[in-house]
Amino acid sequence: xxxxxxIGTRKGLFTATSDDRRSWEVHGPHxxxxxxxxNTAGIYAIGCDPRSGRILVGAESxxxxxxxxxxxxxxxxxxxxxxxxxxxxADIDDSFTRVWQFAYGDEPGIVYAGVEPTALFRSVDGxxxxxxxxxxxDHPHRTDWFPGAGGAAIHTVLPGTVTAKGTxxxxxxxxxxxxxxxxxxxxxxxxxxxxxxxxAQFLPEEFPEYGQCVHKVAVGSDGAFYAQNHHGVYRSDDxxxxxxxxxxxxxxxxxxxxxxxxxxxxxxxxFPVVSQTNHLPPDNRLQxxxxxxxGRTWAPLNDGLPAxxxxxxxxxxxxxxxxxxxxGFYFGTRSGDLYAxxxxxxxxQQVVAHLPDILCVRAIEV
Amino acid sequence: xxVKVFVPQVLRxxxxxxxxxxxxxGSGPVPLRSVLDExxxxxxxxxxxxxxxxxxxRRYVNVFVDDDECRAVGGLDAPVGDGAEVRVLPSVAGG
Numbered sequence: 439x440x441x442x443x444x445i446g447t448r449k450g451l452f453t454a455t456s457d458d459r460r461s462w463e464v465h466g467p468h469x470x471x472x473x474x475x476x477n478t479a480g481i482y483a484i485g486c487d488p489r490s491g492r493i494l495v496g497a498e499s500x501x502x503x504x505x506x507x508x509x510x511x512x513x514x515x516x517x518x519x520x521x522x523x524x525x526x527x528a529d530i531d532d533s534f535t536r537v538w539q540f541a542y543g544d545e546p547g548i549v550y551a552g553v554e555p556t557a558l559f560r561s562v563d564g565x566x567x568x569x570x571x572x573x574x575x576d577h578p579h580r581t582d583w584f585p586g587a588g589g590a591a592i593h594t595v596l597p598g599t600v601t602a603k604g605t606x607x608x609x610x611x612x613x614x615x616x617x618x619x620x621x622x623x624x625x626x627x628x629x630x631x632x633x634x635x636x637x638a639q640f641l642p643e644e645f646p647e648y649g650q651c652v653h654k655v656a657v658g659s660d661g662a663f664y665a666q667n668h669h670g671v672y673r674s675d676d677x678x679x680x681x682x683x684x685x686x687x688x689x690x691x692x693x694x695x696x697x698x699x700x701x702x703x704x705x706x707x708x709f710p711v712v713s714q715t716n717h718l719p720p721d722n723r724l725q726x727x728x729x730x731x732x733g734r735t736w737a738p739l740n741d742g743l744p745a746x747x748x749x750x751x752x753x754x755x756x757x758x759x760x761x762x763x764x765x766g767f768y769f770g771t772r773s774g775d776l777y778a779x780x781x782x783x784x785x786x787q788q789v790v791a792h793l794p795d796i797l798c799v800r801a802i803e804v
Numbered sequence: 805x806x807v808k809v810f811v812p813q814v815l816r817x818x819x820x821x822x823x824x825x826x827x828x829x830g831s832g833p834v835p836l837r838s839v840l841d842e843x844x845x846x847x848x849x850x851x852x853x854x855x856x857x858x859x860x861x862r863r864y865v866n867v868f869v870d871d872d873e874c875r876a877v878g879g880l881d882a883p884v885g886d887g888a889e890v891r892v893l894p895s896v897a898g899g
Contacts (some may be wrong), residue, residue, distance in 0.1 A: 501895070530857075532858070
């Protein structure tokens, strides 16, 4: 079995391949367009279709705007649809800025894109064209959602799930900054906030119905939800009912990324950041925290990481798992370093160093 | 009336490699918006490089009508007359 890492950076798209997940061959920046301008575009989102193998990347050129590129040969060649894959309809006075998240539905060809400004799009043709999900766009809360430091966007899209009790093709959970967690049970026609218990320290009311700045939501192998908030780390079996804090024991309750183990219930990785005003790793050390008991206790998982001072943090989509039977975990930093570790390893291995600022990472078995 | 659009090298893959594109615009002058709409009809991917979903010229794209950057002469309403040259240039930006 071989493994592919797809790495989105502030200046281009890279990939890494490995047969053993210890020795990696790194390629890039990949040539997206013939004249090179898109090759150094920011790559803010990556999607790997579990059925077709198609890879989607959401790129944004500072000059020429956003687009979606796709590869059907694991990154060897890239293509762009002739017409804008994602665009707001003419009756909406807003413009697509960038994709923040791709996620896949149960049926072949169904792809969701969480985008900036805060909106959800749906594709039925594998990501060649998308349509706005009107039910969420027309939500009466939308005009109250405002941008966090990174922009106003839907950055978490979890098709098929709203509770830990099972999946439902008409259900979906999304999260946005700001706005918080919203869920639908009727295939996107109607949406309800699901933020009970999550704090919003930047609002007059600490526990509002909505408006939270949730940074990332991950789903465990048992269906439980884990949220890294703008201060606050939470767990829930039923987000519509209640979230509970699991921040005790972490060096900081601020951060961006959360990754749940694909097979072990209660095992989650967290990547702490000092605070909302200090986006550095605690103690200026690159570090990962792991819980194996659903957040009751946390322990550092730092073997193999630099012992010297380190200043690059892990952004919300720059950490992931490959979902393999022996699970592999990966994270990239804003300092351009990428680390990998499998359940069989006793330490993190450095995959590559000195890339541009890493924005997102996805890993698949190929 | 005839309008000639000059395309920068970086965007030529989006218009089949053309360096210039000659447009016949009917009787003029016409607003720049109409010129870009005609361009979009021929080359939709080129158009999305130049304008956003709402049809506004992107922040770091400059469109000159003859010697004037369009924002200084009415933006998308800038008049484009017979024989005009419309030049698309990426602005000085980036890092």
